Amino acid sequence: MREEKQNKKISRRTLLGGVVAAAVVPVSTSFAKYIQIGLPVDDPTKKIGPGPGKLGKRSPFEQPFKKPSDISSRTPLQDLYSTITPSDLHFERHHAGIPNIDPQKYEMLIHGMVNRPMKFTLADLKRFPSVTRTCFLECAGNFRTGSENMTPQDILGLTSQSEWTGVMLSTIFREVGVEPKATWFLAEGSDAAVMTRSVPLSKGWDDAMIVYAQNGEAIRPEQGYPARLLLPGWEGNMNIKWLRRIEISDEPYMTREETSKYTYPVKDKIRMFSFEMDARSIITFPSFPQKVERGWIEIRGLAWTGRGRVVKVEVSTDAGRTWNDAQLQEPVLSKAHTYFRYLWQWNGLATEILSRAVDETGYTQPSLKQLADARGTASGGYHMNPVTAWQIRTDGSVLFKPENWKS
Amino acid sequence: MKAKPLLFFACLALVGLLAFTGGASQSPKKPQIQDTVKWPAKFGFGRTATAQEITAWDIDVRPDGKGLPLGQGNAAAGKAIYALKCAACHGAGGAEQPGVKLPAPVLVGDTLAKSKPKSIGNYWPYATTIFDYIRRTMPYNLPGSLTDNEVYSLTAYLLSANKIIKQETVLNAQSLPKIVMPAKRLFIIDDRKGGPEIK
Numbered sequence: 001m002r003e004e005k006q007n008k009k010i011s012r013r014t015l016l017g018g019v020v021a022a023a024v025v026p027v028s029t030s031f032a033k034y035i036q037i038g039l040p041v042d043d044p045t046k047k048i049g050p051g052p053g054k055l056g057k058r059s060p061f062e063q064p065f066k067k068p069s070d071i072s073s074r075t076p077l078q079d080l081y082s083t084i085t086p087s088d089l090h091f092e093r094h095h096a097g098i099p100n101i102d103p104q105k106y107e108m109l110i111h112g113m114v115n116r117p118m119k120f121t122l123a124d125l126k127r128f129p130s131v132t133r134t135c136f137l138e139c140a141g142n143f144r145t146g147s148e149n150m151t152p153q154d155i156l157g158l159t160s161q162s163e164w165t166g167v168m169l170s171t172i173f174r175e176v177g178v179e180p181k182a183t184w185f186l187a188e189g190s191d192a193a194v195m196t197r198s199v200p201l202s203k204g205w206d207d208a209m210i211v212y213a214q215n216g217e218a219i220r221p222e223q224g225y226p227a228r229l230l231l232p233g234w235e236g237n238m239n240i241k242w243l244r245r246i247e248i249s250d251e252p253y254m255t256r257e258e259t260s261k262y263t264y265p266v267k268d269k270i271r272m273f274s275f276e277m278d279a280r281s282i283i284t285f286p287s288f289p290q291k292v293e294r295g296w297i298e299i300r301g302l303a304w305t306g307r308g309r310v311v312k313v314e315v316s317t318d319a320g321r322t323w324n325d326a327q328l329q330e331p332v333l334s335k336a337h338t339y340f341r342y343l344w345q346w347n348g349l350a351t352e353i354l355s356r357a358v359d360e361t362g363y364t365q366p367s368l369k370q371l372a373d374a375r376g377t378a379s380g381g382y383h384m385n386p387v388t389a390w391q392i393r394t395d396g397s398v399l400f401k402p403e404n405w406k407s
Numbered sequence: 408m409k410a411k412p413l414l415f416f417a418c419l420a421l422v423g424l425l426a427f428t429g430g431a432s433q434s435p436k437k438p439q440i441q442d443t444v445k446w447p448a449k450f451g452f453g454r455t456a457t458a459q460e461i462t463a464w465d466i467d468v469r470p471d472g473k474g475l476p477l478g479q480g481n482a483a484a485g486k487a488i489y490a491l492k493c494a495a496c497h498g499a500g501g502a503e504q505p506g507v508k509l510p511a512p513v514l515v516g517d518t519l520a521k522s523k524p525k526s527i528g529n530y531w532p533y534a535t536t537i538f539d540y541i542r543r544t545m546p547y548n549l550p551g552s553l554t555d556n557e558v559y560s561l562t563a564y565l566l567s568a569n570k571i572i573k574q575e576t577v578l579n580a581q582s583l584p585k586i587v588m589p590a591k592r593l594f595i596i597d598d599r600k601g602g603p604e605i606k
Contacts, residue, residue: 096544111461119460120453127452129442175449186467192550194543196467245464254470254533256540260525263594268520270530270590274597307601361601370605 064089067153071095072139073222074157077302078284082329083337084134085160087215092222093139093158096192099242103226108210112185112248115177122226125210128167128175133209133232135335136161136304138277140235140262143384145368148391148399152284155388155400159304161337162223164230166211169204172246182248186255187229190244197238198252199231203275207232210243233306233335234275235383237262264382266375277306279365280385281313281340281357291396294348299326304337305359312358315342319352320389326355346392352401354389372405468539472584475538478555479579482572485564488557492546501568502526511547515568518589528569532594534586537562559583 041047058064064079066089073092075085085091092098103122111117139158144150151157182201189195199208209230212219219225224241231239237257252258252273263272281303286292303313309332314323329339340355356365368386371379389401468474489501496511498504503513503524516526527537542558544550553561563578572578572586599606 096547096550109456109460109464111456111465117456117461118453119456124452128450129446171450175453188464188467192544194466194550196539196543247465247467249469251469251471253467253539254536255467256536259533259536259594260527260531266595268593269595270593271597272594274599276599276601359601362603363601364603366605374605 066091067157068092072158074153075160077152077157077159077282078287078290080284083161083302083339084215085162087162087217087220087223090160090162090214090220090223091137091139091158093236094191094193094222094241095195098221099191100221101190101226101242106226106244108227108243108245110172110176110246110248112246113179113182113250114248115179118176120172122212125167125212125227128171130165131168131209132163132165133207133230134161134163134333135230135232136277136337137230137236137239138280138304138306140237140274140277140382143381143386145400145402145405147402149288150400150402151289152282152287152388156280156282158236159302159337161304162214163216164209164211164219165213165216166209166227166230169208169210169229170206172210173204178248181250184249184252186245186247186249186253187238187240187243188245188247189224189240189242191242195237195240195257196253196255197240197257198249198255199229199238200275201248203231203234231275233277233308235262235277235306238275262382264375264380265378268376274383275306277304278383278385279303279305279307279310279357279359279363281310281355281365282388283315283353283355283390286353286392286398287390288398288400290398292346292392292398293396294346297344297346299342299344299353299355301326301340301355302337303328303340303355303357304335305357305363306335307363308360309334310338310357311360313338313340314356314358315340315344316354317344317346317351320354320387323356348394350394351392352389353392354387356387368403368405377406466539466543468535468542470533470535470584472535472580475535475580475583476555477580478559479577480556480559480561480563481577482560482563482567482574484556485560485562485567488553488561489564492549492553493561496547501565514565518570520590520593526569527565528571528589530590532588532591534562534566534571534583534588537565538583 064076066073066075075089075091106122108120108125136159142156142158144155184198185201185204186196186198210227211230212227214220214223219228227243228241229239229243258272263270281301283299283301285300286297299315303310313326313328315326316323326340326342332338358364365385365387371384371386391399391401496509497514498507498509501515513524513526516522516524516528518528520529522529531537538558541561542553559578563576566572567574571589
């Protein structure tokens, strides 16, 4: 506020900014509307750059992109240096496209086993006491393999992390008065899939939220604008976007997504209601298609678990024969991406580097073979969290190590 | 105007204080900042939803049949609707055709547990889910455009094509929840609670 007032008084600043912008790129070109920074010059200390702008842009030298398919879009984890995913790089998964919702017309209905069925506008939701929480969101189907030329984005780019702000679902539960006999709730989106999932009521009382902001600003349309359900640590699909309705119930609804979709064969059965995302990690540097040089390398990566905190990440630089503890970047948050680092002196010989996460329940991220032994080979891609290995070749090239696990 | 810098510094101090105590959860000795105002029983935000508003949005169907609407349908009627509105994506008849990559999932297969691909016959544990899913989201290009009778008929057709009900069976709010799906016995609920076991 003070800054703005000063600007109005001291017009020299605005004036100068305008002059500078004109000097760097002709304002009349459409190019100028897009690029707020100057054209690269040999010596930036000898040329005044453009002035302040309305919206920040990435350096044109930095080009992180999501990788879209027909149904999803994957986060470029290898381009990130810490745990927060920039909102425009957050992975996307939706089942019938992104709805365009007018926040003025938005309403959220909560009914069923409640004392008073109620509707809340977006403004209503924002009036309640708010909470901010950083946590990861991961799609249940976040495992790809099959080629050496795969990046972290290709293998498991369906995980992202944001700082979310909204109202605790428990606050809304108190407002409507949930009947004591209720045990589940149904959450429904207002996209063209009218996406629905059943959620145990206990999660609603525990740490579920209705969030309307992501990384400090209004939530992105791809992430559920104007409001979505957030279930920290639980599979992405349950975190219903574009939330329009919650129905309190005493049994699950057995929607398509929780029965015939996000379920997986385990031996001769089909396992359902896998809510928590299991502990997982990946080395994001070095990874394909980067190249490394002999000498000191800081191995870097992400670890996370839906069951609380990551307590340890171990790194192996000798193809899994020995493991050493990596450093965890503080603060280590519950149900959140945790950044790890491990300093390694590479002698130039071919090897494999791996990481594995250990969570606060004592669970250690398994190998693909351990998962296949436990579940059988028909298990598919849901809730798979195997250790990822990178091959380091003598020429410094880094390649993913795909493992054949299907019989 | 004069008070503003003071307010500004007061805010800064508060931010600093919050940042300092932000990690309090990691060290139980430090005092936690808590709301000094007691929460009211109700905040009074929002309004009561009307019965009409609830009816307009409450389209879900539970396995016990709660939520199923009036109306009925059968496989013969469903087959005609399927050919018109579903076959373009799910293929003629809904079954897998060798060498053809369909834009939508295969719907018709057999009821053997080990058979592939996944279909209603071998991978759908509740018949009510078929009705609920078709009604809320199909056809893909015109979601929510089918009448309840059409949805009953399509459900009947798909169940009959998967050899789960007889062709002449009439489906309605009473008969649909009674159908026991062959895949139901295969489904187990995840009982993992963390810990060292790989399961």
